[in-house]
Amino acid sequence: MTDGSINIRAADLRADVASAATSAPGLSARGITVAIAGRAIVDAVDADIRSGMVTAIVGPNGAGKSTLIRVLAGVDRPTAGTVVWQDRDWFGLSRRARARIAALVEQDSVAELPLTVRMAVALGRTPHADFLSGVSRRDEEITDDAMRRAGVAGFARRQISTLSGGERQRVNLARALAQDPRLLLLDEPTNHLDVRAQLTTLALARSLARDEGLAVVAALHDLNHAITFADDIVVLDGGRLAAAGAPRDILTPELIARVWGVHATVLTHPRTGMPVIAFDLPPDNTSDPLENS
């Protein structure tokens, strides 16, 4: 799977565990098209999701990030295109079989009915449960473990409705972990979170890839998050694939200008040496910052 596009610095960052996992095949999507009422929301997109790696999906609002994530998660069938999970047809697997492999954390998912945190997390065991049997001891253990890893064990008995946005997002992540997935998909996981919660969430996502070999996919808005945390990046623009590859090769000022219409400069962080993307404010009295350049 490793191709020439991965540069030396990126490779250096990887732990040994992860480089072993690099060879593991993940999810491979070819020619994914999703059309709603004849309009293609996602148009002939290819994506390779590697196990042990974090793949960021970026793009302006309406680029089709969420739609693509739902296809990769196995929730929605594409209008056209194929998805392969480790040499098997993804949509040839049963819905339950897919749910035992892939877990999706939606943005802004809320429960209407009163649920405690623990009950919400335990829902992640659904695809693993026998239809008639109850909750096994192993299910309980995996649920507890998922709560601990996502940092929600401390308020396991609280009602979901009393949680803050950040806490709720971590509960959703814990539910996904309770699914014991091989593929974890996060749709804008940092939405509504403060800086610290954003970084904790992304660091957890990355450690799940590094340490446990999960294939992690995250739709992100913040390009600095993408360049810092992702191993691979998929750039969508108007439903089409604009670019894909290693983040620091892809997220150039030229591409950012072309896709987002924003002037950007890629700097080097003086302490960590990591790339940092700085954006120009749009000039006054104009909606298009590139016009005056």
Place this chain on the structure above:
Amino acid sequence: MTTVIERRRTPVRRSGVAIGAVVLSVALVLSIVMAVTIGPASIRFTDVWSSIASHLGFGQSPLSVLRDGIVWQLRLPRVLTAGAVGAGLAIAGAVMQAITRNSLADPYLLGLSSGASLGAVAVLVLGATVLLPVAAFVGALAALAATLVIAGIGSSLAPSRTILAGIAVSSLAAALTSFVIFWTATGDSYREIITWLLGSLAGARWPAVAIAVTAIIVVGVPLMVGGRMLDAFAFGDTSAASLGVNVVRTRWIMLIGTALLTGAMVSVSGSIGFVGLILPHAVRLIVGARHRALLPLSALSGAIFLIWCDTAARTVFDPRELPVGIVTAMIGAPVFVLLLIRSRRAL
């Protein structure tokens, strides 16, 4: 895959629910035993049960033919019907609340009960009494479909829209029911309208028991068993799908099941309101929202609730008898208001 040993059940968490089920089952049996002995015709407790035993083949009835008839032909089938209808409506309410993700959903508030009444009245007018439960089911299903279409089917049914659509459908079906009765009935049409629109168990005899109990066994029990799938809907359709649930199929099966159950119950009792709203909420407060526990416990408490509501309806204002729907509404409407106030979500 897991081994058999790993799959053994955890006793701690289950025991609370099991105790609840046992307590409620005992309470249900006691309610039936007590309720048949209460009534305007004062018949002693032991005589009531000797009479019932005689009909089951044990000994002789100590009562006169008339009083024996009161017990066996009137009170017992009425109490049993009340239990079955209460259980059915509570199950239907709990399932609808999960499937529409709306804690205010209930077969009465979403128009199913009125639709079922309309269907029932329509076939009664045509003289096809045999088709009563079927027509009530069709009416319930049509009303449900109308409510969901008006509210706008989609991944996010707004709670307020669903309730408002239900009120519109319910009002129309109630008006049509009244119209049909007025147009065709001779004599005591007011009483009949009230029976269908408010719900009454005054006419419940053994055929009603047969219909209601059959509906519980054929529809209610499968809904309770399949109910664990409903947990996955807590965070919406996408979340349910990502947990491996076939969302569209599950939703249709569950909605048709609730329409069947509601139709069968309305065909024997008219549209009794609020049972499906109050009981699931009360049970949820105690055991939480897990449907494996919620559905059976709601069913048991619904049965007990309606048996006592009906006992009150036929005895408190003796010699007058209230339609039981008045009693359930007097309790249910304030609960509904309380739930509205409590729900912090924008309606």
